[in-house]
Amino acid sequence: MxxxxxxxxxxxxxxxxxxxxxxxxxxxxxxxxxxxxxxxDEESIVTIEIDPEQVYKGKLLLINGDYQLHDAGIADDLVMIDREYALKAGYALEGEELTLSQHVLDAYDMMVKAAQDDHLQNFLLTSGFRSLEQQKQLYEQTGSDYALPAGFSEHNSGLALDISSLTSKMETAPEGKWLQEYGPQYGFILRYPEHKRHITKIAYEPWHFRYVGLPHSMIMKDRDLVLEEYIEYLAERQELSVKLMGISYKVSYYSYQPLISISLDQHSQYDISGDNRGGIIVTSWTEES
Ligand SMILES: [Zn+2]
Structure with missing residues (x-):
């Protein structure tokens, strides 16, 4: 019992x-x-899933003789512009039409407007996006001294522009000087400066500008870094913060991993770019109230 x-x-x-x-x-x-x-309420941790292809996509891709552009890196917002469009936006176009990333075009148009306010009106856009086929033809026609093989040129991504002046050579044209000085405020950098030839392995090209976006263009100008150096700098520092024109930016670098946790405050926005060599760069920003 x-x-x-x-x-x-x-x-x-x-x-x-x-x-x-x-x-x-x-x-x-x-x-x-x-x-x-x-x-x-103050800050939240957001975990983002990262596609392995992301390493090869985005505005901070390093494209040079060592790092070939992947198909994934070709801008997915390519648009075609014609002479009429360019004329209305305040510049001339070489040839009948030209293709660019919509993002890059918007930034370029804004930059030309600002230059016009400084009385510069002789911009001539000579090259934008080139397909791999067009790059191949160019390479065959002009040779390795003047063109890069298909896939190794920034033009193949839709993120680069060749800008000339209608009145003089870009080395001496006021348009060239203005772009070098103020282009970074609009996200553009002179990609192959004379004094960085030993790093870029490309001769001085006063006409070739690359879109990297803010705040990267301003940091690069401020610290005198070309893209090769900037990516290396980010990989070493892993995180940096800057304030620009009332916006606080945070840039974080990660070696590729499928999940990345970032801390954001309530009003932050962010974007992600690969560096084309195994890294992921997260840029977040908050407008100061
Ligand atoms: Zn170019």
Whole structure:
């Protein structure tokens, strides 16, 4: 009888404990949820899933003799512009039409407007996006001293532009000087400066500008870094913060990993770019209120 009573008590005990454990489970979930909610008021941790292809996509891709552009790196917002469009936007076009990334075109148009306010009106856009086929033909026609093989030119991505002046050579044209000085405010950098030839392995090209976007263009100008050096600098520092024109930026560098956790405050936005050599760069920004 005692044994029977003991077993019944144990059974009741097990059932009660079991129910209690089941009840505890959702309670703990709820606690976690509440603590995250509280945290989100100031800053929240966002975990982003990163596609392996992302390494080869984005505005910070390093494209040079060592790092070939992947198909994934060709801008997915290519648009064609014609002479009429260019004329309305305030510049001339060499040839009948030209293709560019829409993002890059918007930044370029804005930059030309600002230059016009400084009384510069002789911009001539000579080259934008080149397909791999066009690059191949150019390379065959002009040779390795004047063109890069298909896939190794920034023009194949849609992120680079050749800009000339209608009145003089870019080395001496006021348009060239203005672009070098103020282009970074619009996300553009002179890609192959004379004094960095030993790093870029490309001769001075006063007409070739590359879009990298803000704040990267301003940091590169401020610290006198070409893209090769800037990517290396980010990989070493891993994180940097800058304030520009009322916006706080944070730039973080990661070796590729499928999940990246970043901390954002309520009003932050972010974008992601690969560096074409195994790294992922997350840029987040918040407008100061
Ligand atoms: Zn070029």
């Amino acid at each position: 005692k044994k029977w009573f003991f077993m019944l008590t144990m059974l009741v005990f097990i059932v009660i404990v079991g129910q209690q454990l089941q009840k505890d489970q959702p309670q703990r979930e709820l606690d976690r949820y509440h603590s995250e909610e509280r945290y989100a």
